[in-house]
Amino acid sequence: MTGQAYLLLAYIIGLSLLWGYAAALLLSLRAARQRPPGAVDGESRRQSARAPSITQERTAP
Amino acid sequence: MTTTLGRIMLLVAKDLRIEARGRQTIAIVLVLGILIIVVLGIGFGSPGSSGQPVTGFQATAILWVAYFFGGVLCFEKTMDVERRDDALAGLLMTPVDRGAIYVAKLLTNLTLIAGLTIVITPLAVMFFRFDLAGHAGAFVAILALGMVGFAAIGTLFAAAASSTRLQGGLLAMLVFPLCLPVVIVSTQMMRELFLPGGQLSMPGLALLAGFDLMALTVGWLVFEQVLEP
Amino acid sequence: MASASTGPHPVPADAPAAAVSVQGLRKVINDRVVLNDLDFAIPRGSMFALLGANGAGKSTLLKILAGLMPPTGGRVHLFGAPLAGHAADLRSRIGFLGHNAMLYRELSARENLVFFGRMHGLADVGRRAEDLLEQLGLADRMHDPVKAFSRGMLQRAAIARALLCDPELLLADEPFTGLDAPSARTLEALLRSLHAQGRTIVFTNHDVAQSIALATSVDAVGHGGVFVLGHGRLIINQHARLLDAAMVHLEMSDR
Amino acid sequence: MNRTPTLTGHGPWNARWGTVGMQRLSAHLVRAYWLVTAALFVAVILMLVLYTPVDRGMGPVQKIFYLHLPVAISGFLAAFVVFIASVGYLWSRSMWWDDLAAAAGKVAVLYCAVILLTGMFWGRSAWGVWWTWSPRLTFSLVLFLLYAVYVLIRPTIDSAERRAVICAVYGIIAFLDVPLVYLSVRLIPDIHPSSISLEPAMRLSLLAWFPPVVMLMAGMIGTRYALNRRLRSAEAGRFSEAPSAGAAIRVSAAGGHP
Numbered sequence: 001m002t003g004q005a006y007l008l009l010a011y012i013i014g015l016s017l018l019w020g021y022a023a024a025l026l027l028s029l030r031a032a033r034q035r036p037p038g039a040v041d042g043e044s045r046r047q048s049a050r051a052p053s054i055t056q057e058r059t060a061p
Numbered sequence: 062m063t064t065t066l067g068r069i070m071l072l073v074a075k076d077l078r079i080e081a082r083g084r085q086t087i088a089i090v091l092v093l094g095i096l097i098i099v100v101l102g103i104g105f106g107s108p109g110s111s112g113q114p115v116t117g118f119q120a121t122a123i124l125w126v127a128y129f130f131g132g133v134l135c136f137e138k139t140m141d142v143e144r145r146d147d148a149l150a151g152l153l154m155t156p157v158d159r160g161a162i163y164v165a166k167l168l169t170n171l172t173l174i175a176g177l178t179i180v181i182t183p184l185a186v187m188f189f190r191f192d193l194a195g196h197a198g199a200f201v202a203i204l205a206l207g208m209v210g211f212a213a214i215g216t217l218f219a220a221a222a223s224s225t226r227l228q229g230g231l232l233a234m235l236v237f238p239l240c241l242p243v244v245i246v247s248t249q250m251m252r253e254l255f256l257p258g259g260q261l262s263m264p265g266l267a268l269l270a271g272f273d274l275m276a277l278t279v280g281w282l283v284f285e286q287v288l289e290p
Numbered sequence: 291m292a293s294a295s296t297g298p299h300p301v302p303a304d305a306p307a308a309a310v311s312v313q314g315l316r317k318v319i320n321d322r323v324v325l326n327d328l329d330f331a332i333p334r335g336s337m338f339a340l341l342g343a344n345g346a347g348k349s350t351l352l353k354i355l356a357g358l359m360p361p362t363g364g365r366v367h368l369f370g371a372p373l374a375g376h377a378a379d380l381r382s383r384i385g386f387l388g389h390n391a392m393l394y395r396e397l398s399a400r401e402n403l404v405f406f407g408r409m410h411g412l413a414d415v416g417r418r419a420e421d422l423l424e425q426l427g428l429a430d431r432m433h434d435p436v437k438a439f440s441r442g443m444l445q446r447a448a449i450a451r452a453l454l455c456d457p458e459l460l461l462a463d464e465p466f467t468g469l470d471a472p473s474a475r476t477l478e479a480l481l482r483s484l485h486a487q488g489r490t491i492v493f494t495n496h497d498v499a500q501s502i503a504l505a506t507s508v509d510a511v512g513h514g515g516v517f518v519l520g521h522g523r524l525i526i527n528q529h530a531r532l533l534d535a536a537m538v539h540l541e542m543s544d545r
Numbered sequence: 546m547n548r549t550p551t552l553t554g555h556g557p558w559n560a561r562w563g564t565v566g567m568q569r570l571s572a573h574l575v576r577a578y579w580l581v582t583a584a585l586f587v588a589v590i591l592m593l594v595l596y597t598p599v600d601r602g603m604g605p606v607q608k609i610f611y612l613h614l615p616v617a618i619s620g621f622l623a624a625f626v627v628f629i630a631s632v633g634y635l636w637s638r639s640m641w642w643d644d645l646a647a648a649a650g651k652v653a654v655l656y657c658a659v660i661l662l663t664g665m666f667w668g669r670s671a672w673g674v675w676w677t678w679s680p681r682l683t684f685s686l687v688l689f690l691l692y693a694v695y696v697l698i699r700p701t702i703d704s705a706e707r708r709a710v711i712c713a714v715y716g717i718i719a720f721l722d723v724p725l726v727y728l729s730v731r732l733i734p735d736i737h738p739s740s741i742s743l744e745p746a747m748r749l750s751l752l753a754w755f756p757p758v759v760m761l762m763a764g765m766i767g768t769r770y771a772l773n774r775r776l777r778s779a780e781a782g783r784f785s786e787a788p789s790a791g792a793a794i795r796v797s798a799a800g801g802h803p
Contacts, residue, residue, distance in 0.1 A: 014616070
């Protein structure tokens with residue numbers, strides 16, 4: 001391969017790694033923002049179903 | 062200050078007494094070290110039958126692998142003593158300085174590693190027939206400086222990791238990369254040493270000492286944060 | 291440094307008088323709220339029982355009070371001094387008895403006590419260790435390694451360790467667990483005599499009746515909250531349902 | 546009294562904007578930041594193709610340098626952010642420092658990977674080998690390993706607090722290791738002495754590459770950080786239903802027993 005080809009490869013790989021990661025991050029942040037708060041995924045919904053019940057208040061005799 | 066020093070001595074004496082009762086750490090560490098040497102020995106073959114004796118450069122690689130794996134196991138085991146029955150919590154309830162606990166554990170580990178090297182090194186010399194005699198003093202200096210930094214890092218992370226699942230290979234994975242400067246410097250120093258007319262490299266020694274200083278300082282400063290029963 | 295110093299609660303005026311005073315204490319372990327905004331004070335010289343179901347956070351609370359665990363938020367004062375700043379000075383005034391014996395099992399009971407006594411900087415540790423072991427009925431076994439001890443003996447050795455520094459405040463997590471009836475009576479008597487000497491004792495217990503018999507104050511830690519007695523309202527959650535009858539009963543019989 | 550859990554205490558960069566308007570403004574700013582970064586990248590690539598002269602000695606492959614060096618410096622900066630955040634965590638015990646350290650750690654690994662890859666292409670073209678244990682290459686490999694382990698070890702620790710503490714200590718020592726590694730690799734004999742003299746046009750090109758690469762690094766850390774904060778508060782939210790018995794009151798049943 002020529003120097004030109006190595007140069008091209010280095011830039012293509014380097015830049016696509018950098019921008020690929022940045023794009024993935026931005027997309028997942030956007031996806032996280034669009035989900036309603038509290039409903040993160042199935043796992044957390046099950047978890048919150050199991051979480052202890054809310055405080056009851058009572059009056060002592 | 063004398064009381065801190067006295068307490069460090071008491072802590073080390075306690076650790077060594079426990080070790081003397083059970084001999085749990087040193088036995089395991091020694092066997093692991095010997096196993097590593099044997100496996101590498103089988104891999105390299107006997108120098109008498111198949112040509113070249115192992116060079117000083119390779120010698121450090123072989124020895125360092127044995128010391129490092131044995132060392133990590135040693136750090137884990139000596140911290141285990143504190144974890145069983147939560148003895149560490151008892152110790153932490155006393156007004157003793159956390160830094161003193163760190164130094165004491167470090168001294169215990171260094172003692173046990175010294176025991177490891179005293180057994181492993183002659184064994185390796187015998188197996189691989191490399192010539193340490195010409196530079197015995199330099200070898201000991203490199204080894205001692207290297208092991209102090211290694212043990213300083215290892216003791217710190219063994220204490221940090223002992224309450225998690227992060228043990229065995231994973232502890233090694235934390236400690237090894239951080240100790241890479243020790244590996245690079247000491248192997249390079251050994252290479253220079255075993256060249257014809259080789260000498261002990263002073264910048265190398267200074268680097269090892271610098272690493273030790275860094276590791277000890279950080280260990281002393283953050284050990285309190287890391288200890289949690 | 292470990293405890294956040296950003297509690298909204300001012301230090302109450304009676305803080306120096308209290309052996310333990312806690313404001314806005316929170317503890318979050320692994321993203322789970324274990325203690326949520328605890329506020330309470332334990333007067334000096336009281337015997338204080340903490341009740342609560344398993345997992346209610348009693349042990350966590352005691353560990354935080356002992357300085358073994360940093361709180362996530364809030365303040366803890368012992369004898370009027372903040373725990374975060376003065377931990378080292380305070381430690382020699384606190385005895386802590388945990389779930390585990392907190393002893394080195396390869397060493398004998400006497401060796402353990404002598405070691406911990408030296409760490410405390412006590413004078414004449416050998417004598418003190420032997421006295422304590424004798425008091426707890428371990429005199430004839432004190433040279434045996436702790437790992438050979440039965441659960442009850444281990445617990446007694448652990449009690450000896452907790453009392454070694456002659457603490458003004460004894461924090462005991464389930465001290466009666468694993469003790470046979472005679473040992474439990476000995477421990478009860480010991481706690482009473484310590485209390486009579488004016489020491490503050492905080493202990494957790496499953497046995498509600500025993501706690502009530504012993505304690506001058508009873509408090510219950512539930513899932514993230516303190517259950518309150520004496521102010522006309524009782525806040526409970528499902529973990530504490532078993533306890534509320536006993537607690538209400540206590541209040542009625544006390545008044 | 547419904548206090549926000551300290552666990553999810555606010556970091557400086559995602560302080561909860563009081564109004565929807567502020568929220569919108571910050572969203573616009575973030576978008577503008579990314580657009581500027583992308584535009585700068587396009588500009589410097591065009592500059593590289595049209596303006597930057599070809600090195601007479603090494604030929605076109607020397608142009609890798611304009612990406613390689615800024616990426617190396619940015620990777621180093623990311624490692625420095627890990628260090629600062631680690632110290633910050635140990636000092637304050639606020640989880641948002643840990644989230645920042647985690648974000649910067651990932652970016653540092655990515656940047657180190659790019660340093661290694663671009664360096665390897667250069668090495669292959671200039672000296673005909675993909676890898677040699679030369680000081681420079683060894684240095685970047687060690688740097689990559691240090692932070693790769695940092696990123697890999699994080700999820701293996703279950704307890705959030707332990708993870709934060711252990712990783713903070715690691716992050717501090719790893720960064721302090723960097724100068725030591727740098728000095729120690731110089732003990733390795735270097736068979737490729739490469740001193741690069743830059744013409745003014747080359748120096749200008751190199752300088753032009755710094756802003757986009759550094760901005761990309763900062764943007765990635767910020768985005769990853771925002772994502773980490775979100776994940777953590779979502780996890781904490783699972784348990785926020787635990788009773789907040791804020792109105793706990795002192796016990797007053799004292800001294801009543803026989």
